[in-house]
Amino acid sequence: MTPSTARTSRTDRTDGTDGTDGTERGGEQRRSDGARRAKPLRWRVELGRQIGRRRTAWGFGLLLALPLILVGAFSLGDDGSGGGRFVDLAREGGANFAVFCLFASSDFLLVILAALFAGDAVPSEASWSSLRYLLVAPVSRARLLTSKLVVALGSTVLAAFLLPAWALLVGGVAYGWTSYSSPVGTSLEWAEFLPRLALAAAVVAINLVQVIGIALLIGTLNDAPLGAVGGAVLVTIVASILDTIEQLGDLRHALPMHYSRAWVRALSPDIGWTDIQLSALWSLIYGLVTIALAYWWFRRKDILS
Template sequence: MTATTGNVAVSGAAAGYRRGATLSLMTEIRRQLSRRRTQYALGFMVLLPVILLIAFQFGGPSSASATRGVSLVDLATSGGPNFAAFVFYASATFLLVVVVALFCGDTVAGEASWGSLRYLLAAPVPRARLLLQKLVVGFLSTAVAVVLLLVSAVIGGTLVYGWHPLETPTGAQIGAGQSMLLLLAAAAFILVHLLMVGSLGFLLSVRTDQPLLAVGGAVMLYIISNILDLVPALENIRPVLPTAYNLAWLGLFASPVQLDDMAKGAISALLYSTVFLALAWRSFQRKDIVS
C-alpha cells in the first residue's frame, strides 16, 4: 500500500490518481462529436447520396458506348445496391481520404494549436494513453462516416430506384441480399485502406501544431502516390505504392469474384499503418511539448 501525505502519495502522484482513468474514451468521443468539423463531415456523408440522386434526376441518360463498355456509373440507377456501389466508387479515392485525414490529422495537432495539449499532459494524462484514445476515436469516427455513407446510399437509392439485384459491369446479376454482403465487404476493405491514410495523418499530427498542415499533408501525399501510380515508367514500383490497391474492392463485383488484390491491399495498408503509428508513438514520447 502506498503511503500518502496530505493529498500527495509518497510516489509523487496525487492520492487516488489512476493512469487508466485519465481521458476516458467516452470523454474523447463527446469532445469529438461536439466539434463542428465532425458534425459537418458526418452530415455530409448523409447528404452526398442525396446530392448524387438529384444530379441523376436532372441529368440525361447514360452515354456508355460499346468501346468503353459498361461501368458502375452507367449502372448506378439500376437499383439501391448499384447506387450504393457507385457512391463508394465516387467517394473512396478522395472524399473519404479527406475525412479520415481530418479525423486523425487534426486530433493531436488541434490540441497543440489551442494550447490545451500541455494541460492534458499536466493533468497528468500519460502520453501513450492520450495517443491511444485520440487514435481510437479518430478511426471510430471514420468507421461511422463510412457506415453513414453506405446506409444513406442504400436507403436513398432504394427509395428512388427500387430494391433490385445488383448488376455488375460484366453483365452478371447478384441477388439483393448477397449484394449487401458484398457492399459490407467493400466497406470493410475501404476502412482497412483508410487506416493507412489515418495513420499517416496521425504521424503528421504529432509532428506539428498546425492541424491544416497535418490534414493537408496526408491528403497531398496520398494524391502524389496516386499520380505516381499512373506513370507507366514506374510500373515496377507500383505494387509498393500506398495507393496501388485503393480500388481493389471492385473485384468483389467481378465475375468470378477477384480477391487477390484485396488481400494484397489489406496487407499493404496494415504494414504502412504499423510503420506510421510506430513512428508517431516514438516521436511523441520524445517530444518536448512547449506549445
C-alpha cells in the same frame, strides 16, 4: 503493563490503528490507491469531445448529403441508362446506386475524412493551448495519442460503412430495389449482394488505415491542423500520380493507395481475394509504420514550443 499488552500496543501503532503516524500512512495509501484507480481521459470522454467538434459534424453531414446531391444531379439529365461504367448503372436501383457512391467517394471524400479525423486530433489541442494541460492532468502521452487514434479509427470505420448503407436507402427510395448489376453484365441477388457490400466497405475501411497513420504522424510533427490534413491528402495525391507512371513497373504496387480499388473485387462473381489481401497488407504496413513513428516522435516532442 504485561509484556503481551505492550506488544499489542506496539503492533497497533505500527499498523496505523492508533497514532498520528499510522493515520498519515493510511491517508497516503488511500490517495495512492485512488491515483491508481483514476483513469484520466477515458476514451468515451475523448469520443464525446470529438463528436462535439464542428469538423466532425460537417464531415458526416457532407457524407450524408452526397447521395442526395447525386440523386439531384441525376435528375437534371436524361433518363438513359446502360453502359460499361458504374455511373451508367447508378440509376438501375438502390444496389447499383450504393456501389456508385462508394466508387465516387472511396478515393477522395473518405480519404479527406480519414485525414481530418486523425490529422486534426493532436494539432487542434496544440492550437487551443490545451495539449500541455492534458498531459499535466496527468495523462501519459501514449494514452493521449491512443485515445485520439482509437476515436479516429472508429470514426473512419463508421464513415466507410455509413455511406453505402445510407446510399442504399436513398437509392432504393429514388430508383427502386432492383438487384445489383455489374458493368460487365453479371448480377447479384440481394441475399448475396448485401454481404458483398459489407465486405467492400470493410476493405475500404482497412485501406484508409494508411491515411490515418500518415495524418497522425504529420499531426505530431506540427501544430497546424490544416497542415496535417492537407499533408496526408497530398501524399495520397502524389502517390496516385506516381501510380500512373508505367516505367515504375512493379514498384507501383508498393505505393500508398495503389490498391484503393480492391474493394471492387468483392463484388465480382468470384471474389478477388488476392487483391483484397494485398490491399489490406500494404495498408496495414504503412499504417503500423507511420503510427509507430507518430508514437516515437510524440513521446519526445516539446509540447511547450
